[in-house]
Amino acid sequence: MSELLDVVILGSGCAGNTAAIYTARANLKPLVFEGHEPGGQLSITTEVENFPGFPEGIHGPALIENMKQQAQRFGAEYRHGRVVHADLCQRPLKLETDNGEQIWTRTLIIATGASARWLNLPNEQKLIGHGVSSCATCDGFFFRNKKIMVVGGGDSAMEEANFLSRFGSEVALVHRSDNFRASKIMLERAQANPKIKFITHTVVEDIYDVEKGHVTGVKLRNLKTHEVYDREVDGFFVAIGHIPNTKPFAGQLDLDADGYIVTHGGARTNISEVFHAGDVQDRTYRQAITAAGAGCMAAIEAERFLEAEGH
Ligand code: NDP
Numbered sequence: 001m002s003e004l005l006d007v008v009i010l011g012s013g014c015a016g017n018t019a020a021i022y023t024a025r026a027n028l029k030p031l032v033f034e035g036h037e038p039g040g041q042l043s044i045t046t047e048v049e050n051f052p053g054f055p056e057g058i059h060g061p062a063l064i065e066n067m068k069q070q071a072q073r074f075g076a077e078y079r080h081g082r083v084v085h086a087d088l089c090q091r092p093l094k095l096e097t098d099n100g101e102q103i104w105t106r107t108l109i110i111a112t113g114a115s116a117r118w119l120n121l122p123n124e125q126k127l128i129g130h131g132v133s134s135c136a137t138c139d140g141f142f143f144r145n146k147k148i149m150v151v152g153g154g155d156s157a158m159e160e161a162n163f164l165s166r167f168g169s170e171v172a173l174v175h176r177s178d179n180f181r182a183s184k185i186m187l188e189r190a191q192a193n194p195k196i197k198f199i200t201h202t203v204v205e206d207i208y209d210v211e212k213g214h215v216t217g218v219k220l221r222n223l224k225t226h227e228v229y230d231r232e233v234d235g236f237f238v239a240i241g242h243i244p245n246t247k248p249f250a251g252q253l254d255l256d257a258d259g260y261i262v263t264h265g266g267a268r269t270n271i272s273e274v275f276h277a278g279d280v281q282d283r284t285y286r287q288a289i290t291a292a293g294a295g296c297m298a299a300i301e302a303e304r305f306l307e308a309e310g311h
Pocket of ligand 1: 118119151153154156157159176177179181239240241242283
């Protein structure tokens with residue numbers, strides 16, 4: 001066995017970094033695997049205005065970097081890469097990284113997050129942070145009196161459209177059919193909102209304008225009439241669901257039908273050595289501050305577990 005650790009943390013977003021700060025301060029020398037998106041979702045946002053303690057706001061990447069440095073100051077070690085295989089049945093727990101490295105640990109904090117599902121349009125990724133977003137709570141404020149578009153037909157899309165109607169001059173909700181997965185109450189609320197215009201049986205085919213460096217409009221296709229047309233848009237919000245990053249744990253951890261970790265109270269999973277933190281379990285709040293709080297909870301539970309086991 002090459003190395004046996006007390007705590008390994010998977011993920012370096014708000015949840016993982018906070019868990020690292022707490023476990024490092026408890027002298028547990030945590031090892032953090034940064035994952036395929038180092039810094040998590042905050043690393044792709046611009047200004048964060050709702051994280052307490054920053055009256056003027058702070059850039060997402062700067063906030064994440066500060067957290068990382070804070071954890072490193074107390075002895076947390078960060079490594080590039082991610083865990084692709086986990087054997088959670090043996091003790092200590094055995095992990096294998098994407099470069100073939102094997103790690104053994106007494107406890108594991110899973111803070112691998114959930115990735116927004118994107119439409120995979122040609123210009124979508126290039127315009128993230130410049131008009132394209134997957135988080136209305138994070139970015140809605142930047143579109144005061146602007147034209148906003150939301151794509152999706154589930155509760156997320158209804159919630160985001162309603163929330164964004166507080167800011168935008170108009171909100172166009174684009175959905176590929178007229179069957180909505182959204183709950184009746186959320187759908188009716190959006191339909192009753194005079195600022196929200198429903199555009200059904202329609203898909204987005206392109207987002208403009210990469211050359212100008214920000215969103216100016218979209219190309220739409222009506223799937224019934226096959227009409228293709230452009231529409232002016234300043235803020236483009238994709239709300240077609242999230243994908244929790246739990247693949248290496250399937251079959252070992254209790255996951256729900258969509259792959260989210262099922263909580264067994266607090267930060268506990270069905271395996272006593274394994275704890276969850278952040279969006280990998282939380283499909284409801286999904287905020288930087290709630291993820292940070294969850295990271296703190298997971299760290300405290302891991303610390304108490306180790307103490308009870310005499311380590
Ligand atoms: P859902 O999976 O419920 O809905 C996804 C929506 O996106 C569907 O309308 C789907 O259309 C559409 N979609 C998926 N892929 C594409 C694509 N490639 N192009 C165009 N449209 C696409 O996800 P949500 O995030 O809305 O909700 C997830 C869960 O979280 C649900 O259980 C929901 O109830 C819950 N939630 C609850 C809230 C609340 O109660 N306040 C708020 C937000 C979410 P189609 O139907 O055609 O496949």
